[in-house]
Amino acid sequence: MSIFTTLGHKHLYRIQDTKKLSMGKEVLKFEPNEVFVPVVDPGSSKPIQLNVSIGDLVKEGQVIGTCEKGTPVFAPVSGKIVREETMFHAGLGRNVRHFAIENDKKHQKVEPLEVLDLKASAEQIVERMKESGLSGQGGAGFPTYIKYLGALEKNIDTILINGVECEPFLTTDHEAMLLHKDELIHGIEFMMKAAGAKDAYIVYKKGYPDLDECYKDIESINPSIHVAHVKNVYPAGWERFIVKAVLKRTYDKLPAEAHTIVNNVTTAILLARAMNGEVETHKVITVSGSGVSNPSNVDVPIYTRAVDIVEFLGGYVGESVSVSFGGPMCSRGVMDDKAVILPYYNGLTILPRMTLNTLPCLRCGACTDHCPVGLQPVEIKDAYQAKDSDRMMALTPWHCIGCGLCSYICPSKIDVNDFVKKAKLMTSIKLKQLEAQKKEGKK
Template structure:
């Protein structure tokens, strides 16, 4: 398998200035929150029933199969029941509805953790108990990655390469101590020899702050990386920092990668005992009146974020959970903030008329996975499954670069996505 072929690194307009220096908005009290409790096809045990009282940080549901993932109440109040709403995967999903009493009463007995007293194993158990998940959008349980003795390098991904998103950068600037604590705890849990904090070279105000933060921490280094897309993709960042390629997971090259906000959330849990119940979400794009980072509870509908930011500026908009390159279109603003949500991007819908493919090869040249998007599109159109198999669409990371780069405005990424779905169905048969 060949990854990282071709230039694949391109500076793209980040539009970060829209939110980078704005104050973080706090939402007015929400009447209800809708906690997502569906996780694919996994069986979820709901721990509360209608009319139960809950406090912030109480476990309200639990996934306990090959993954252990507790789900927490993000407000205090009364359980109203379970409601189907559209999930970020565009499928109806169960959400636990909690009526917010506005008191935000903390659950009793929330455990904290002292870094000095905790062993690596204890930190990993703590990540598990607190339901810590990747906050870069992936939502994968963090403790699973750290259950290894093979890690030599821990990489903290503070790159935030997607356009518009600034929630990691603002979070780090505001929560320096929690970030510092979280990174040190992750470093201890990983048992690695070194820790590299990858941050874009263009974040000129934040780099010296982080260098000062880690100046006395042996083995932790702040590493500026080029301001190109998709530098924040794990595979690109690992290659940039340790010059190694892997097939499926970074641990194949003795590496763990964790997102910067995940480290902040770990620091928060260690200090206050609170799991992820609140997030900073970037609400930005060219079709929102007042782009801002917004502090909100898990379970907040996107519609409330839009309202807090002054509403839409266009009658027809594209709503994307995450950034415009790798995020997921969500169609409706009833979708809610999950513990892994980092952004809501709102773009004016502009119907694009695609032209004929020029066979320019740009999409091939810039694909970070070393794929041939144009040929995948053609094989899909011809329903040539044998050819598709050879073209490896399953290795696509859906970074959006092929669509972005295409001079004929062809939705190449969408074609590759369709090819992936087709191949996945064939595997299942």
């Protein structure tokens, strides 16, 4: 079921208002009795290489195991690994193995990593990104170190720090920018050093006087770090949008082609902490929407179950709700609220579940008009429904960024994005096969 049914088109103009549900409120702290660590690699879905087993005692920040690309998975709390459970993984969309850790609430921590300052080499900073398991905090969770591998040879001149947070409801980046300014600046300085960049821009939307006040002296603190604003539109947080808006540059596949790297504000803050020897065990997420009693920003251990956090906030409102891991535009409501908060999640959006009364397509073209990538979502939907794979390939659904605008805008309440997603999955497999054949010279 689509969460867009709960929004309706009039809400197009209320996106900003939804942030007020949690913005400016005190950050609450929740300490669950148990956390559940998925023991599969989120990238490949293969089991991670484990360092521990059931019955072991673990400390906060201890390495539980290592993923395929060499990034570690940390225990977020101290306590005992009491059992294994098969649970739903919201990132992978299926059930996987988890280790349940009984939280002793004593916060016994492992020895911190060596503190590295700005004298550290670019290689040392990239290595620290990897050993601290730092991943992009904008929602995608891509390992941060990969963006910086070989960056010194790519003529990167500018780092763009994305504080746009254009999803409705979510306010964690906004609060982090206000509360952790020093760490943000420090993290940006490490990113600039790792990439050899001369400048950096902290980018956020127009219309936030609290941020303007907080960052008005940024150039007197570090003359190479500046502030840039983007329009208050959706999806202004999209990397291509930011690169175009701030640097007036375009690129084909990666921002590095435009001599820039884009990172989320919270990623920069976490890098400052990683250089100070800390690994990420806890995070602040926004839990918001009309389906939760007390919308708030909450500091929780990573791998806490969504249902436990909601209970801490007074429970659900209404008979039936839809829980989305992230904001409502890019993520979908899941059927299982026992899934856990992953290291790169920034929120839970909880809205009343409503029946979707889909009407036939009006051929109005609104989805095509609003697609920021320039796709024709309705045509992709038709091709998918007709099982016309040649047509699907011609319509290039793999360029979809999953912004959800086509579904949001559709007057017939058709979940167009869902069809585009399915077509993307089908054509991506075919695309990979074609590329492999091309490599082998078969054509």
